[in-house]
Ligand SMILES: Cc1cc2nc3c(=O)[nH]c(=O)nc-3n(C[C@H](O)[C@H](O)[C@H](O)COP(=O)(O)OP(=O)(O)OC[C@H]3O[C@@H](n4cnc5c(N)ncnc54)[C@H](O)[C@@H]3O)c2cc1C
Ligand code: FES
């Protein structure tokens with residue numbers, strides 16, 4: 001038995017209807033996406049859910065070389081869709097695959113994960129590295145890039161009544177490579193640290209480097225000082241070590257009962273070193 | 288509130304308090320193969336199939352289950368006539384205490400319906416949310432491989 005007692009589930013025909021219902025009773029009315037967090041809700045006053053399932057926001061579309069993914073798309077569909085596997089070296093698909101278990105992934109939606117209030121998901125780390133854009137319905141449709149969205153806690157970026165309809169992922173040049181890694185004590189555990197790295201490799205020189213850390217950090221964050229170490233450089237072993245040390249040193253670490261802050265910094269250095277050696281040290285083959 | 292749902296082809300109307308999960312409802316309706324293990328999406332004992340996908344029924348708030356069509360392991364076969372998957376689990380020695388078995392079988396069914404010839408990695412992946420305290424998993428993977436082979440031979 002969970003805490004809140006749900007008395008009404010509204011099936012809505014439009015996002016405007018959903019917004020009207022949410023705004024009519026703030027706090028008492030919530031969004032139903034995959035529904036996997038509802039039983040853990042501590043909001044006793046929550047008694048009504050607005051079900052987004054009828055809105056058909058579960059399409060995966062290719063758009064100008066990028067992707068536009070409906071917020072209600074379940075993670076399993078991201079894991080198996082060829083278009084997602086083929087996009088950006090498959091890091092979004094990989095991040096989705098490293099989330100929870102198959103049984104969880106069959107329920108959890110991409111939207112539900114990206115805006116979930118307290119556990120920083122694998123997919124958010126990938127979304128920030130990929131420069132994703134959130135399409136938000138707030139009376140009119142607005143687009144907010146992932147960097148802006150994660151500047152503050154999603155609850156603040158997404159006030160009551162706002163609905164994420166789609167998340168778009170821009171086209172990536174063939175010379176751009178990506179990697180995603182997660183560390184947890186078991187395959188399915190909530191992440192201790194996630195890292196997503198992107199860079200354009202031209203004639204052996206790295207450009208537009210993006211290094212994003214998640215889970216260890218209170219919000220997914222770019223490690224800009226580590227990125228600066230690599231920008232315009234050719235990768236060498238001393239540079240890899242210097243960048244990994246810089247990332248570990250500058251990463252903002254949130255509190256976690258599972259391990260010490262220093263452990264997470266060491267983890268960051270080790271994982272980033274591995275990614276740079278494996279993904280960015282060999283000549284590009286194109287996509 | 289009242290919800291209507293279909294379980295293994297049988298229609299049910301259920302009166303709810305509002306804080307039940309689908310797992311609570313299924314057990315109250317007599318589908319006792321659906322087990323309560325952790326109650327928080329971690330063990331897979333409560334697995335059911337909805338829309339061809341294996342899911343944790345303990346994570347589904349019952350009020351949101353109105354109109355759903357659910358499959359539990361009772362639908363696959365019974366002691367008189369076991370399904371190929373159920374028989375394969377017995378033949379491979381994949382059942383000890385049996386607590387995880389309904390969930391394991393339903394996750395395996397969802398996999399084989401989608402991927403009739405799964406690799407070992409695909410089997411492990413499909414079963415990653417179903418915990419077993421007894422078998423050590425090796426026989427369970429063999430059971431799924433055996434079922435896949437037998438189902439292939441049936442259709443050949
Ligand atoms: C056992 C288990 C393991 C898990 N493991 C992981 C893990 O490893 N990594 C991880 O990141 N997560 C994990 N999760 C998932 C996570 O904790 C939440 O359950 C999940 O993010 C909720 O997604 P949902 O689609 O079910 O959304 P819901 O539970 O339906 O919604 C959650 C909240 O998100 C908001 N919301 C959802 N969709 C929208 C939208 N389109 N627009 C605006 N607001 C919206 C609403 O405020 C809603 O209240 C796990 C969950 C479980 C149960
Ligand atoms: S009881 Fe549902 S996953 Fe454990």
Ligand code: FES
Pocket residue numbers: 381382383384385386387388418419420421422
């Ligand atoms: S057979 Fe006992 S838990 Fe799996």
